[in-house]
Amino acid sequence: MAVIELEHFSKAYGKFLAVDDIGMSIEKGEIVGFVGKNGAGKSTTIRSMVNMIFPTSGKITIDGMDSVKDAKKIKNKLSYMPSDSAYYENVTSEELFKLCLKFSNEGIDRAHDLAAFFELDTKKKISELSLGNRKKVSIIQALLKSADIIIMDEPTSGLDPLMQSKFFDLILKEKEKGATVFLSSHNLSEIEKYCDKVIIIKDGKIVDYFDMRNVKIKHKQTVSYTTKDGISSSYEFSGDINSLISELSALDIESLEIKTNTVEEEFIKYYKEDGTNE
Amino acid sequence: MSNFSLRASLKLTGFDLKNNRRQIYGWCISIFSIMFMYMILFPSMQDMAKIKMEALPKEFLQFFDMQSMDDLSNFMGYFGMVFNLILIAMSIFAASFSANLIYREEKTKTIEFLYSLEVSRTEIYVSKLITAFAACLAVLLSAATSTIVCGYANGGETFILSDLLQIIKISGFCVFFFMAVSLLIAGITSRVGVAGVGSMVVLFCYVLGYLSKLLDTKATWLAYFSPFQLFSPQNAVAIEHHTIVELGAYVALTVAFLIVGGVVYKRRDFNI
Numbered sequence: 016m017a018v019i020e021l022e023h024f025s026k027a028y029g030k031f032l033a034v035d036d037i038g039m040s041i042e043k044g045e046i047v048g049f050v051g052k053n054g055a056g057k058s059t060t061i062r063s064m065v066n067m068i069f070p071t072s073g074k075i076t077i078d079g080m081d082s083v084k085d086a087k088k089i090k091n092k093l094s095y096m097p098s099d100s101a102y103y104e105n106v107t108s109e110e111l112f113k114l115c116l117k118f119s120n121e122g123i124d125r126a127h128d129l130a131a132f133f134e135l136d137t138k139k140k141i142s143e144l145s146l147g148n149r150k151k152v153s154i155i156q157a158l159l160k161s162a163d164i165i166i167m168d169e170p171t172s173g174l175d176p177l178m179q180s181k182f183f184d185l186i187l188k189e190k191e192k193g194a195t196v197f198l199s200s201h202n203l204s205e206i207e208k209y210c211d212k213v214i215i216i217k218d219g220k221i222v223d224y225f226d227m228r229n230v231k232i233k234h235k236q237t238v239s240y241t242t243k244d245g246i247s248s249s250y251e252f253s254g255d256i257n258s259l260i261s262e263l264s265a266l267d268i269e270s271l272e273i274k275t276n277t278v279e280e281e282f283i284k285y286y287k288e289d290g291t292n293e
Numbered sequence: 294m295s296n297f298s299l300r301a302s303l304k305l306t307g308f309d310l311k312n313n314r315r316q317i318y319g320w321c322i323s324i325f326s327i328m329f330m331y332m333i334l335f336p337s338m339q340d341m342a343k344i345k346m347e348a349l350p351k352e353f354l355q356f357f358d359m360q361s362m363d364d365l366s367n368f369m370g371y372f373g374m375v376f377n378l379i380l381i382a383m384s385i386f387a388a389s390f391s392a393n394l395i396y397r398e399e400k401t402k403t404i405e406f407l408y409s410l411e412v413s414r415t416e417i418y419v420s421k422l423i424t425a426f427a428a429c430l431a432v433l434l435s436a437a438t439s440t441i442v443c444g445y446a447n448g449g450e451t452f453i454l455s456d457l458l459q460i461i462k463i464s465g466f467c468v469f470f471f472m473a474v475s476l477l478i479a480g481i482t483s484r485v486g487v488a489g490v491g492s493m494v495v496l497f498c499y500v501l502g503y504l505s506k507l508l509d510t511k512a513t514w515l516a517y518f519s520p521f522q523l524f525s526p527q528n529a530v531a532i533e534h535h536t537i538v539e540l541g542a543y544v545a546l547t548v549a550f551l552i553v554g555g556v557v558y559k560r561r562d563f564n565i
Contacts, residue, residue: 062565067565115410118301
């Protein structure tokens with residue numbers, strides 16, 4: 016069953032179309048990465064999912080409920096972590112967590128455990144925290160309650176590698192409990208490592224989709240060779256490897272390199288201005 | 294409204310009041326002190342009024358909502374003049390404080406945190422309304438408390454507590470009206486500096502009221518756009534039938550502003 020579903024979703028700001036008629040279906044228990052360069056439409060899509068902004072057209076369904084009409088009901092099942100760790104400067108993170116806990120059934124121990132795990136001093140005021148520590152506040156706030164659906168907008172930006180790793184350990188635990196996680200990120204290696212599916216958005220449109228469990232089928236290979244005549248060539252190949260071998264056997268090859276592209280290399284093409292995956 | 298929970302709003306209100314306590318305390322202390330400073334000077338002002346201010350033009354007196362310098366010879370008349378000016382300050386506070394409660398959440402993007410909690414937009418709006426109301430009431434009560442203290446200290450027979458409470462109730466309504474105006478504007482949009490717009494509305498209304506008196510019979514209708522004029526301390530004490538009707542109309546307008554602000558806030562994009 017689809018836990019998050021977008022049908023013909025578009026969002027315009029005045030005349031500017033930020034997201035153009037996209038659709039997606041996220042299954043229960045998946046970790047889904049949402050990738051795209053700045054301004055591609057990631058945050059707009061995520062903010063529409065959590066009803067910060069309204070779709071211009073189309074429909075977003077979360078756990079079978081309409082993201083606009085059932086916004087409050089959805090929150091019983093959903094945790095959201097925004098990309099900007101913006102908080103009230105003159106309060107401590109402990110005070111923020113206490114406010115969050117007033118709306119959930121968890122005790123303050125959960126907040127203390129998470130703070131200890133992320134090495135966060137909860138007694139400090141937000142204004143005294145570094146960007147990385149504010150990010151930790153955001154993560155803890157999102158993981159305070161046991162949510163079925165966790166939506167995170169660039170959760171690891173600003174975190175050091177150790178904390179990034181700790182963060183994903185927690186996310187994997189949430190997945191084990193049955194949670195569905197939808198996150199956007201620019202960290203392509205972490206997306207490759209931890210996500211079950213990856214959706215790529217560019218200029219407001221979804222341009223590619225990877226199921227990481229079957230991604231090797233889709234992987235391309237870069238074939239580079241030099242013949243004894245001194246002719247060099249390099250090209251991308253995908254398809255039946257036997258046809259590649261027979262193609263190469265017809266050549267008088269002196270050196271040959273066949274390199275399988277990493278998923279990260281596939282993603283990065285979408286970050287290039289005119290890059291395509293074809 | 295089926296999902297609305299007053300309890301959820303009150304939880305947010307508690308947090309908001311705590312978060313804004315310095316500003317609220319600051320205004321309460323300032324208003325109390327200014328009012329106290331003015332009202333404790335009443336006996337000396339009484340003498341000064343008679344000696345030095347009688348030569349002042351009629352327009353000057355009208356600006357302070359006075360008919361003649363005799364108004365300064367009794368405690369309540371003097372209070373009326375001072376309160377008229379303090380009321381502008383309190384209305385500007387109400388307008389800017391209320392607007393910022395909504396506007397700043399979006400400007401600083403803290404609304405993303407707030408709305409990630411299990412609350413609806415209506416609950417957030419109502420919590421802002423309760424916070425603004427509590428802050429305005431606290432500031433208004435500071436002015437009243439200060440006056441009562443001075444009234445018992447040096448008001449003599451001209452200090453009439455029932456009149457004072459009548460003025461606080463009726464003239465003080467202006468504060469809540471401008472609170473509603475700002476919540477309406479902030480509910481509709483957070484793309485402009487709502488606090489500034491709200492404060493401009495306060496001053497504009499005051500000027501309209503002043504012009505209605507200055508132009509006399511030519512523009513008395515302007516007074517209908519100025520709660521300062523309609524619910525001036527003099528009108529509040531006299532409390533004639535037309536004042537009650539006007540008050541009813543303004544209360545209805547205030548409620549309408551609050552409802553429209555809430556409805557639009559529920560349906561618009563957060564400016565983040």
